[in-house]
Amino acid sequence: MDTIWKLCFLMATLTIVLSNSTTTAKSPIQHFINCLSHSLVSEVTYTPNNTSFSTILNIKIQNKRFKTATTPKPLAIITVKDDSHVQETVKCAKSNNIQIRIRSGGHDYEGCSYVSDVPFVILDMFHLNSVDVNLQESTAWVESGATLGKIYYTIAKKSNKLAFPSGVCFTVGAGGHFSGGGYGNLMRKFGLSIDNIIDAKIVDVKGNILDRKSMGEDLFWAIRGGGGASFGVILSWKLQLVPVTPQVIVFDVKRYVSEGATDIVYKWQLIAPKLHKDLFIRVQPNVVQIGQEGKKVVQVSFIGQFLGKIERLLVLLSKKFPELGLNKSDCFSMPWINSTLFWHDKPIGTPLEALLDEPKDPQPLYKKYKSDYVKKPIPKEAIESIWKLMIEGEDLFMQWNPYGGRMKEILPSETPFPHRAGNLFLILYINIWSNESSEVSELHMNFSRSFYEFMTPYVSNSPREAFLNYRDADIGANHPSNVTRFGIAKTYGSKFFKGNFERLVSVKTKVDPENFFRYEQSIPTKIIVKVILNDQNKSHM
Template identity: 50%
Template sequence: MFLKTYFTIVPIVLLFVSTFSIADTHENFVQCLYSYPHNTSSSISSAVYTQANSSYSSILDFSIQNLRFSNISSKPLVIVTPLEVSHIQATVFCSQRHGMQIRTRSGGHDYEGLSYVAEVPFVVIDLINLREINMDVENRTAWVQAGATIGELYYSISQKSKTLGFPAGVCPPVGTGGHFSGGGYGFLMRKYGLSADNIVDAHIIDVNGNLLDRETMGEDLFWAIRGGGGASFGVIVAWKLKLVPVPSTVTVFRVERILEQNATEIIEKWQLVANKLDEDLTIRINMGRATTQNGNLTVQAQFESLYLGRIDQLIPLMQKSFPELGLVREDCSEMSWIDSILYMAGFTDNQSTDVLLNRTQLNGLSFNKGKSDYVRDPIPNVGLEGLWPFFFEDEAQSAFVQFTPYGARMDEISESETPFPHRSGNIFHIQYGVSWRDAGEEEAQRHINWIRRLYSYMETYVSKSPRAAYLNYRDLDIGVNSNGYTSYNQASIWGRKYFKNNFNRLTRVKTKVDPLNFLRNEQSIPPLMLKGRK
């Protein structure tokens, strides 16, 4: 296996306090990389891109999934695309020695661009070359390098088994490194929990350059990287996953209802039943602007579902639990689990699973902004009615609000099992999104202000004390760290929204593994030793 040779490379790396200038940073950092002792024939020179390199821009732009961050001035001085573990270790060592911060990128889908944007001298470790996947069907496990996408993972599973799957998201180009470390969820969540709940081992490089597995990193660090984000604690190299059984035939459907078809009342009922449905059934709602046959604007609610069974089982279940939707056999399609991945990702019928290997967005890139919420009590009719006018505004042309149900397995896992705390008691999760195509600060602010107003409106109807948020939908509006030292109290403003009481344990882990806070960004976990500092 590709991981067996890793543990022969464990150099001792000392932490340095950086007082170097940017001029010193660039050339000396690169020379440090070249002189670092590597243990194989893979030359690091072929993995290093400075701003003077002709391929620099194409390498940087390839994994940028949000055009908001494609033309900003705060770009990395150097991009390293490691071919082996020692290249990461060299980058960690030399970054500390020459006053560079690190950003680690696996897929580039982070909503605030934190994996490739910084206001200080920094280097990007782009894991795009570390994407190998080794399947062990007999033991229902897989080792997945952190640079692989979830699409590549799904494809690899489908090539080996028709009755195994993995609970992760619906967007194939998302990188496994960030997706899993932030929790990761999809249509198997109610049956099997999050991606992070199904990780049984990992390999991570810490700030001292040591390559650790679950045994050598210890249970505290292993706990922290499964939902607490990996970038605060090290550079994740690979995950060992527990694959889950799926039936050879599943059923999917999409049913649209507009306001004039009683969409509001159907959503009201959905809130009462969605988290109580059979664990094999997940129905989420996508809401956005639509146009009626008469050409009038309206709001459409799309009920999108995966059922781990056949149509003959689904129809009676829906008639009993959710007859208001009016589901009929003609709305449903039976297919394999891997085909349901293509269906949910928006690919056309009969498309080859090879499309899962594509690392770019299906519908092209756009400028976008996202936010999130959790709901513990049903939103009343008046709350929903107040939401609809937002979709008639000009900025909402490509906006959506998505409700994803909880319950079932998510109710069975304690809040402290992983850093991801949003478990029992939540009816559903909300994702808000807005996108636009035209560049310019004025255009960006119009759309960002729109989603902020929407978010403000929803405050009455969502979780409180704290108003919870989902880490993988990074949102710098809810709080940021300082450029220098950040106090525990300052970080708690955003930290408790993502992690609730688990934030305390995350800071203790951080204190143990990175006491000088080398690995930091605008929303990184601070060490406790910085508590109270300005």
């Protein structure tokens, strides 16, 4: 009998040991999945074992550079459908030390919202996409997964006299666009998106849902331009809608270099930031082919929007910018909502429902973006050299977006976005190609960098400023992304935020002291240096 008891005890002990060994052997992702509720796992969580995993992952990837076989894949994708799902995901990821990437529209130029070099999961926000407009207050609550197109469409369905200043690409998600600053063709009249946001809801590192009152003014300041993903998960934004005229005027005047485009561009630099704030004119140089032999030349598009009537616009430009040669036949009058389709290169007359379209499969294109700020007019000789270099590269084009107006009236410290007065225009460099070979990709990437280097004498310096929404890993990035080196962070932070960087660090240290919310270009926590004095130093005190 005693032998039987000993045998039973041995078997029980062995069972416990085996059970503990099995538990210990579980990977962090298994612990993470086990931490989530059954409904969350069964309804909105996708792992590589799910047949829909690749579809869910790829449908929001807008840049094929991050859609290759060698691109790191998430351990899981959680397509949250309500606020509690976000809270649960944050709590379980933190308790299991798993990095999360927060994706709303998938337009992050360096893929930071859906790619990491350490094990990670994607918190996908696209189901959280409601837009609730309050006409009495002229406000709207917008969830992070809502696209700009849906926001515009919903506002217009309520009123043709209200709008919101943000981007021209209507498939962009509100979460990342607004938290990085957000700008568009209404910025000279009304400022950036963040200048018109009056409240927000965020899930913090503890899983709490906070609004402006409960998060405090420091955190509310930080997420409007400092990048929300450094501080938590933005659930929604409250927008202050702005008044627009029932009809706006748009135009797209194209001029070849042989038609005097260089002189027109030079004059544009001098007057575009000084024009009436109702008028926004973007300069977009492109390389095109003409003639039977396909000669490559530069053609410049002057794309404009005016909040007013054609007659007033023509008088204004005949006085201030006659070199453009704008004619009445170049102009189209339409409601503001229709202009959002015009700016997205949609044919005039495109149904408004196109604003709700989302690409079922993003275009198979590889892309590299960079940005710059210009404070002094670029000389004509340099502009001519720019055209020659563009022709060499063939696939690189630019967008030059004018400042002035409301942008120079807002203090650089009012939000984390510091690029206000003193700038003539913002440059976006765009390089797009379709060839899949690594050699071709390397060629294009190197050309983008050499073009950027060529522009050094003509743009801002000390620091050379950059726009957070135009993500560019070349200006500094932490690798691996689970280790945030303060020196590297200060390098890119000073370019994105200038003098606002230190305040962002202080807010980050306060709300996320363990630096859970981090990625390659996130805001770091403050370094605390302890100075230990030896006895000799003490004796001299």
